[in-house]
Amino acid sequence: MEDVHIIGLYWARDEGAIPASDEKYGGLCRALSRNILGSPEDAEECVNDTWHRAWNAIPPQRPQSLRAYFAALARNLSLDRWRERRAEKRGGGLEVLLSELEDCVPAADNVERAVETGELARAIDRWLDGLTPADRTAFLRRYWYGQRVDEVARQAGCVPNTMTKRLGRLREGLRRALEQEGISV
């Protein structure tokens, strides 16, 4: 079903919107959530919550890209759930991603100012603008969608080792870019 029809179902308050969303984007959201949480059961609940949030937000919202909209909802909900689980010392799949992202943290002696999350996001966005489309896609698939390195490599047509090196280079690039802007996280 076309996105415009799915959005139409939400606006019409038709519960058919939920299975239609699940049919088209359930796989993407489940995979994303599993990558962060490492648990199919928790991921299933997050995806259910995703449709629930969408149901409450549309209307009045009318997303431009339904795919990005649902994925962002699923990602935020999965991050929240991961934090709850961490508090319960149950961990999850995000640890590996966060340990890799340590490489992006600017060195303290270069820090000039601490920034809000929104400003940090804009700085990352500017850095992403400067990447080649292939690098941008690889970085976002790994650190936005949480895909495994071998999956990112397969879709990019290279071996995992090459992708690991490329992602390392990109993380270092992000750190340098943040340092140049004098940003602290």
Place this chain on the structure above:
Amino acid sequence: MSKESERIFEALGEVSEEKVDEAAPARRERRNGRWLGAVAAVLAVAILGGVFLRPGGGMTAYAIAQAEYPETAQRRELGDTSALEVFFARSARAFLTEAPGENRVYSPLNIYMALSMLAQITDGNSRGQILEALGSGSIEALRQQAGDVWNAAYRDDEAAATILASSVWLSRDVSFNQETMDILARDFYASSYRGEMGSKRFNEALQNWLNEQTGGLLKEQAGNVELNPDTILALAATLYFKAPWYDEFSEERTAPQTFHTPAGDVEADFLHQWGTESCFFGEGFTALGQHFADGAGAMWFLLPDEGVAPEELLAGGEAVEFLFAANKYEWEQQKPFMVNKAIPKFDVASQFELEDGMKLLGITDVFDQKRADFTPMTTGVYGAITLNQANHAARVVIDEEGCTAAAFTVMGPGNAMPPDDEMDFVLDRPFLFCVTGHGGLPLFVGIVNDPTGN
């Protein structure tokens, strides 16, 4: 792990939507779904048998071309489906309206696949009539379209199943064109078996194959399928569908209620559900859809207006247009309501000869000794070959069970702006239904005149 890396991960979540959209991983065709029980199980069998007017003799069955199924179907989107929709609409009139007042069910998709195979083994005007009925300009276009339909519909995972299967049954006394058999194996995933037509063992082999492909749900109907010794070839196509509802019906709410059949009132168990739904309206009917879990499709119920028989709606007009519309949500006359649904549980089965319906569709030459042309199949037969058996069986069963997506069943009313209007949708008189699969393909269409099956 530091708080800082967590902040970077969180901030990444706010980068522009465009970039996120561009980087989205390719859509997966299969995933491990959850299986929470059967709700709707439907299947159909179509048999087309060709007969040689001068009988032969022979013995057991063995495969001469084995179809290799892809590990997973490459889910293809169907392109322009307008010609298909015309065939489906005409087929409903041809196959559903012959027994007014009775339950009747058939599978448009199954008959489409069986006729597509028949086109492969015929030539000349025999083939031309089939191509015209199916809305294809050439045999190559039909092969392509049938392949697209197969791949769009096929699904077999833990969450749901739409399994199409085909086979060819050949007389051991006749030499067949191997190239044609190979096309049937390659493009229709049809295995070929050869043996003694009319023998008990060969009939049992065919019946066992039919039962195996349809999960044993058409055992009674399969038992009626026998090939006589005059037959030189039989085509068999099956379709098996099984999926749980997206929102299960509560067993506690199931209750007996009166259903007004054309022959008088009967008591049937009715499933009940309440929620917001788009209701669809057209000349002489009101309709709504009940979705299956995991994107497996939907079941559409069309309730004719008081005083209108389901068979009348099939004569043409908006009801037929709605039944076979690939995307019903594009239907103009729709409105959301708070709906109180009452749907009778039913188990309906039909078995009938396709010949009269095929003739209504303009497929006549294959039945005519003087005109039938089966040369792509074999030239090694002295005498005319005609189609002497075209049998179809289908069964549809629904009940309460299905997917318990509990988080969603509570979200409708009360969460946000329910529609003001309420309506009852009570299927307590004869109605039409249509089970659609991926891409809105009509898997099964039927008329329920009596849900108790009497």
